[in-house]
Amino acid sequence: MNFREEYQRKEGLVNDALARLMEEQRACPETIIKAMKYSLFAGGKRLRPILMLSAHELVGGDLKESLPLACGLELIHTYSLIHDDLPAMDDDDYRRGVLTNHKVFGEGMAILAGDALLNLSYECMLENAMKYPQRLENHLRAIKCIATAAGVQGMIGGQAVDLEWENKETDPEVLEYIHEHKTGALIVASLMAGILLENCGFDVQKSIESYGRAIGLAFQITDDILDITGSLEKLGKKPGRDEAKRKATFPQRYGLEKSRQMAEQLVEKAIEELKGFDHKADFLKELARFILLRQS
């Protein structure tokens, strides 16, 4: 298996499916569709959809069946970025190398475009479920898993605590809560939803969940490091934003070197969790390493 080729193959599947989904909305008001597409096709890495497809593949699933759920994850991720970038939240002007949504379409339309992407995620996942009447229970379990991770018990809860603690001294517990919920929850759910679409044993679920938690945290630590060491060109957004806002980050707490070590150890731990799957898990193992090496 060539990791890069396999990543690009899955990325292509997701991008094509997202393009088809947005094409289906063409009868809707033009401006909001433009705003939704602007952020959806601004060059995201499609990490969450690719995690879901790979987990589904690992347990023998048919990717055609999970692709709309993979799209649902990217829609949720994209809406969260649009709202996160708003002046009332992180107030960012650049994202993925281009102006943020509200800078192009105005704040009101950006709020609505985010709302619409979140809602479309459920429309898309529910419509897909209805195509598999014999497997509705599996689909519902998978969608519910994503919904819980995206909500106030997961991602939104993490964002809320992040917002509250901005410009305040945070203790390690709060930092851990923010990272586990703001980024970690949806990454874990991406993998778990792929597993839940099939009927897997508890062991498989446990390994995949541990793998997910480890790469989720490694991803966030790397994000924090890149905010210090990255450049606008490579990062696609202004570096140094965390420090300017006195955000709770790992490098701020533990220093750059210690943070790098922590991320590396987490990736090793993640790979270790997959040892029971041998070659079938090669792609997910490489993906864990990719998270550490990424530049954006």
Next chain:
Amino acid sequence: MNFREEYQRKEGLVNDALARLMEEQRACPETIIKAMKYSLFAGGKRLRPILMLSAHELVGGDLKESLPLACGLELIHTYSLIHDDLPAMDDDDYRRGVLTNHKVFGEGMAILAGDALLNLSYECMLENAMKYPQRLENHLRAIKCIATAAGVQGMIGGQAVDLEWENKETDPEVLEYIHEHKTGALIVASLMAGILLENCGFDVQKSIESYGRAIGLAFQITDDILDITGSLEKLGKKPGRDEAKRKATFPQRYGLEKSRQMAEQLVEKAIEELKGFDHKADFLKELARFILLRQS
């Protein structure tokens, strides 16, 4: 049947279920839960949940089964009000007689609280569906119907067009589009979701949909009229906001008297649609009249 008593009974069911749902979220970050509850329990009329319960009752359903979907509708409605009131959208300071969400919790938290309510709606409806493994198809049909109406093909689409046409001269077609989508779509879906939970004939679906369209439009026209004739005390929000923002409304287009007549005719039409159900539909018939007579 005493209309007022029956309305209060259903209102009580919805309020109790919403309180239980929010109690279940008590482990989540405190401030966002407070912000969500602030708007959720600010004295809404629970019109959409009551429409759903009444439609479900009309076709012989068990209200225990539809109550979480009724809550889901109120969560969606509440999120849409919070986001609508934001400075970047309608910029309103008062709603239901109290300060709007962002005035109390700040814009960032209000955006997140809205996001969380929308997401919680799906969590709640999906969890309920999983309790009825034999009836998953019916539940999925009902949830999908609500999702479509809430999204860019429905409510959000209407809000987007409303935002775009602010301070511009609108033609009747645009006005109709905004009203049908911004308010009408979710009202129709409230009724349709109740029907779709049971296996009903096409005739029943058609009558209920026509009833819903008629009361949805009557509701919006009455809203527009109250914005002119109402007071802050009775309305719970500042009147005259539409005119100040040169919003497209029925009274602005057709005058007060003609608008009143249009709303009355729509209510008569709605009641006529239910004639096939005789006594069983008495509550929904009274509800149509109530929409016309309301003061807030």
